[in-house]
Amino acid sequence: MEDGSSCKKNKPPACGNLVTILSLDGGGVRGIIAGVILAYLEKQLQELDGEDVRLADYFDVVAGTSTGGLVTAMLTVPDETGRPHFAAKDIVPFYLEHTPKIFPQPEGLFALLPKLPKLLSGPKYDGKYLKNLLSKLLGEKRLHQTLTNVVITTFDIKKLQPTIFSSYQTLTDPSLDVKLSDICLGTSAAPTYFPPHFFSNEDSQGKTTEFHLVDGAVSANNPTLVAMTAVSKQILKHNPDMGKLKPLGYDKFLVISIGTGTAKKEENYSAKKAAKWGIISWLYDDGSTPILDITMESSRDMIHFHSSVLFKALQSEDKYLRIDDDTLEGDESYMDLATKPNLDNLVKIGEKVLKNRVMHMNIDTGVYEPILENITNDQELKRFAKILSDERKLRRMRSNTMKKDSSN
Numbered sequence: 001m002e003d004g005s006s007c008k009k010n011k012p013p014a015c016g017n018l019v020t021i022l023s024l025d026g027g028g029v030r031g032i033i034a035g036v037i038l039a040y041l042e043k044q045l046q047e048l049d050g051e052d053v054r055l056a057d058y059f060d061v062v063a064g065t066s067t068g069g070l071v072t073a074m075l076t077v078p079d080e081t082g083r084p085h086f087a088a089k090d091i092v093p094f095y096l097e098h099t100p101k102i103f104p105q106p107e108g109l110f111a112l113l114p115k116l117p118k119l120l121s122g123p124k125y126d127g128k129y130l131k132n133l134l135s136k137l138l139g140e141k142r143l144h145q146t147l148t149n150v151v152i153t154t155f156d157i158k159k160l161q162p163t164i165f166s167s168y169q170t171l172t173d174p175s176l177d178v179k180l181s182d183i184c185l186g187t188s189a190a191p192t193y194f195p196p197h198f199f200s201n202e203d204s205q206g207k208t209t210e211f212h213l214v215d216g217a218v219s220a221n222n223p224t225l226v227a228m229t230a231v232s233k234q235i236l237k238h239n240p241d242m243g244k245l246k247p248l249g250y251d252k253f254l255v256i257s258i259g260t261g262t263a264k265k266e267e268n269y270s271a272k273k274a275a276k277w278g279i280i281s282w283l284y285d286d287g288s289t290p291i292l293d294i295t296m297e298s299s300r301d302m303i304h305f306h307s308s309v310l311f312k313a314l315q316s317e318d319k320y321l322r323i324d325d326d327t328l329e330g331d332e333s334y335m336d337l338a339t340k341p342n343l344d345n346l347v348k349i350g351e352k353v354l355k356n357r358v359m360h361m362n363i364d365t366g367v368y369e370p371i372l373e374n375i376t377n378d379q380e381l382k383r384f385a386k387i388l389s390d391e392r393k394l395r396r397m398r399s400n401t402m403k404k405d406s407s408n
Contacts, residue, residue, distance in 0.1 A: 026068050076147050198213075259300065
């Protein structure tokens with residue numbers, strides 16, 4: 001795969017043996033679960049390569065949807081020194097501090113009032129705190145400035161089609177080189193929870209483009225295949241960073257896909273109950289939004305199913321790791337329950353998921369099942385960390401060799 005000209009510039013896939021992808025699902029406050037897992041992965045990498053390394057140093061693409069899109073920006077936006085502004089260990093404290101203000105919970109008499117009248121007159125939350133927070137954290141940083149390639153999903157309700165913000169596209173489509181804060185507000189604007197995010201962007205050629213965005217989870221709550229497709233497009237375009245990769249060379253992909261949990265199957269809706277629903281009940285049922293839950297979970301599992309089939313067909317199952325939990329109960333499954341007891345419990349769930357046995361999807365039944373080997377998620381993350389570390393060292397070695405050769 002080595003390509004000399006690319007290796008002299010940076011450390012792209014052309015310098016190594018793999019394309020490395022980190023994919024982060026949506027899920028609101030349940031992003032805490034992913035935060036625990038990411039902190040563990042980064043710690044394993046630091047034990048191998050030193051405490052200064054960050055996840056952005058190891059992945060060619062970080063992809064995110066909704067809360068995963070926010071984490072993607074946190075992990076890849078540079079600080080004043082040119083290093084990632086956030087370490088993975090900062091994610092959980094960030095959520096514990098800010099989600100109670102992003103999703104303010106009613107108190108006192110207000111907690112006793114029915115929520116439905118409010119939902120009929122507007123979104124559940126005004127999003128002002130989140131907007132101010134992202135503006136402060138991300139400032140004027142734009143998509144092209146991330147420290148590795150990112151892919152963040154949104155959906156444009158005016159065009160009625162997904163808008164994918166990909167680092168790869170900023171050169172060919174400058175209209176997409178927008179502020180990261182706007183991307184994060186768009187990808188997290190879950191219908192009924194936050195207002196859609198409108199903004200306009202004037203690109204380097206003086207062209208103004210309008211965006212009318214809602215949560216990317218309505219199209220791809222699990223962005224794994226979106227990230228893989230973004231890379232494939234670059235291969236088709238003969239991007240030198242891709243070296244000698246083939247358009248369908250997915251056996252060279254290494255993917256870690258992290259979910260944020262979902263309710264136990266028996267905790268969800270039933271046809272008998274839904275048969276009595278009208279428009280209102282599909283939008284609101286005992287504090288949840290059935291139509292949104294169904295849309296998000298459908299895309300989440302569908303993408304995992306297709307990814308599982310793909311890697312199995314290529315006999316590359318050892319390069320695809322999906323970590324998720326489909327046993328959440330009651331309050332744990334809500335996207336916006338930002339009470340201290342629930343947030344603290346989500347941290348414990350993340351820690352429990354690390355100790356769970358690795359699961360895979362049975363491609364015949366679509367059911368999550370433990371793999372035959374008695375391997376836990378934390379053990380598998382250690383194995384992936386070693387592969388990522390070796391890949392990074394290989395790229396650095398080849399890059400340095402090319403620089404020395406060109407200087408002689």
